[in-house]
Amino acid sequence: MTIADLANQHCIPRKGPENALNATQVKALLAELPGWTVTADGKAMVKDFKFKDFHHTLGFINAVGFMANQEDHHPDLEAGYGHCQVLWSTHDVGGLSLNDFICAARVETLLAH
Numbered sequence: 001m002t003i004a005d006l007a008n009q010h011c012i013p014r015k016g017p018e019n020a021l022n023a024t025q026v027k028a029l030l031a032e033l034p035g036w037t038v039t040a041d042g043k044a045m046v047k048d049f050k051f052k053d054f055h056h057t058l059g060f061i062n063a064v065g066f067m068a069n070q071e072d073h074h075p076d077l078e079a080g081y082g083h084c085q086v087l088w089s090t091h092d093v094g095g096l097s098l099n100d101f102i103c104a105a106r107v108e109t110l111l112a113h
Ligand SMILES: C[C@H](O)[C@H](O)[C@H]1CNC2=NC(N)=NC(=O)C2=N1
Pocket: 013, 072, 073, 074, 075, 088, 089, 090, 091, 092, 093
């Protein structure tokens, strides 16, 4: 599955541990998403995006937030003047689900121009 294949999908409600991806699935999907890493507990994926100033950082945050509301899947964001760390995890699953990878790919698509 490529970034485009992921980004063309939409999130659906995924609940319960049976919707958590296993380590093999996570590794295969992560290989499609440059710069994204899995946290030490294996339950989330993160990437820190760099921008030249606060205006660009805030524009990114707003775009990510809009997409997240469309998909009804929401990241943890930590931002400063010139960066924003995006963390995806599916609370309802207690770890990583396909929704996290779809949204990570959608974030990459927002920045591709
Ligand atoms: C009903 C709705 O789909 C759920 O409450 C969604 C909302 N956004 C969410 N976002 C994230 N990151 N994880 C979730 O489990 C989650 N659940």
